[in-house]
Structures are given as C-alpha cells and as structure tokens.
Amino acid sequence: MKNLLLSFALFSVLISCKFYETEPIQVEKPHKDSTIVDIDKDENGCLASAGYTWSKLNQECVKAFTGMQLNPVDNASTEDETLCTYVLFNENADKAEIFLPDDKSFIVTKNGQSKSWIYNDYQLIAHNGYELKKAGVLVFSGDGEIGNKVSGSDNPDGQE
Structure with missing residues (x-):
C-alpha cells in the first residue's frame, strides 16, 4: 500500500509539473517611430529641440535664427529671441522666407x-x-546682419 501511495504521489507531482519547454517570452522592441529623437521631429523630419524648422523656400530643415534678425518695433531693445522675426534669403535674393515669432512662415518675392x-x-x-511692414505699418526692423543680436553690443554673441 505504501508503494501504491508513493507511486500515486510521484505520478501526481510529475503530472502537475511542466517538463516540456515553453515558448520563450517575446519582448516587444520599441518601434523606430517611438524613439525620443523621432518623437521630437516635426512632420517634415526637422529636429525641433535642436532649433530646426522646415523652410518652404529651401525645402530643407534650417535654423531660422541663423538668418537675419528683425526686432519688434514696439520692443526694439529686446533680447528675447522668441519675439523676433528671422529672414532667410534664397541664393538669388529674389525671394526670402519670413519666420514670425508664432512659428508661422511665408515667402516674400522681390517686387521687380x-x-x-x-x-x-x-x-x-x-x-x-531691413524693415518688415504689415498693411503699411512697421512691425519689425533690423540692421541687416546675419545671426542673433544682443542689444548694446556689436558682437553677435554679446561678448567683449
């Protein structure tokens, strides 16, 4: 009887344990589009956190603030670059793209x-x-030099 009871217990243990190999656990890899870099790109693939934005004129990602800076007329001494407008010209200078502070841009064409x-x-x-007027009213102006400006300084970086 002991042997029968021992055999039954051993048989129960063998049945309750899984001795066959199970499928390995699948670890889902993140999709390429969900990486941090891809999340920060705009619909044109420009990396916004690095200061890039899409240029309609040049058909590529550009750093608008590397263009010509125009300061708001009502706050001409501002050092807040987010209030400024930037201008990038094409090679012939017959067209320019204006990047407004609200992240909108448009292309202006030379008038003859x-x-x-x-x-x-x-x-x-x-x-x-350069001056930018809207409906005849002067809204932005600048010295025509390329790059960011710091008021009270001739050096674009503001360093002596």
Whole structure:
C-alpha cells in the first residue's frame, strides 16, 4: 500500500509539473517611430529641440535664427529671441522666407527692381538694414546682419 501511495504521489507531482519547454517570452522592441529623437521631429523630419524648422523656400530643415534678425518695433531693445522675426534669403535674393515669432512662415518675392519683397499685406524693405511692414505699418526692423543680436553690443554673441 505504501508503494501504491508513493507511486500515486510521484505520478501526481510529475503530472502537475511542466517538463516540456515553453515558448520563450517575446519582448516587444520599441518601434523606430517611438524613439525620443523621432518623437521630437516635426512632420517634415526637422529636429525641433535642436532649433530646426522646415523652410518652404529651401525645402530643407534650417535654423531660422541663423538668418537675419528683425526686432519688434514696439520692443526694439529686446533680447528675447522668441519675439523676433528671422529672414532667410534664397541664393538669388529674389525671394526670402519670413519666420514670425508664432512659428508661422511665408515667402516674400522681390517686387521687380525695387528694394522690397511682398506677400499679401506684408512688405520686406531694404532700408537702413531691413524693415518688415504689415498693411503699411512697421512691425519689425533690423540692421541687416546675419545671426542673433544682443542689444548694446556689436558682437553677435554679446561678448567683449
């Protein structure tokens, strides 16, 4: 009887344990689109955290703030780059892309032989640097030099 009871216990243990190999656990790899770098890209593939934005004029990712900086007329001494407008010209300088502070951009086209570029009610004028007018009202102006400016300094980086 002992042997029968021992055999039954051993048989029960063998049946309750899984001695066959189970399938390995599948670890889901993150999709390429879910990486941190890809999450930070805009719909055109520009890396926003690195300062890139899509240029309609150049058809590539650019750093708009490397263009010509125009400061708001109502706050001309501002050092807040987020309030400024930036201008990037094409190679022929017959077109320019205007990057407004609200992240919108548009392309202005040179008006014949004059020193102005026009788009709807916007007009970019080359006059003692550059001025951007909207509906005839001056809204942004700058010295016409490329790159960021710090007020009170001739050096674009603000260093002596």
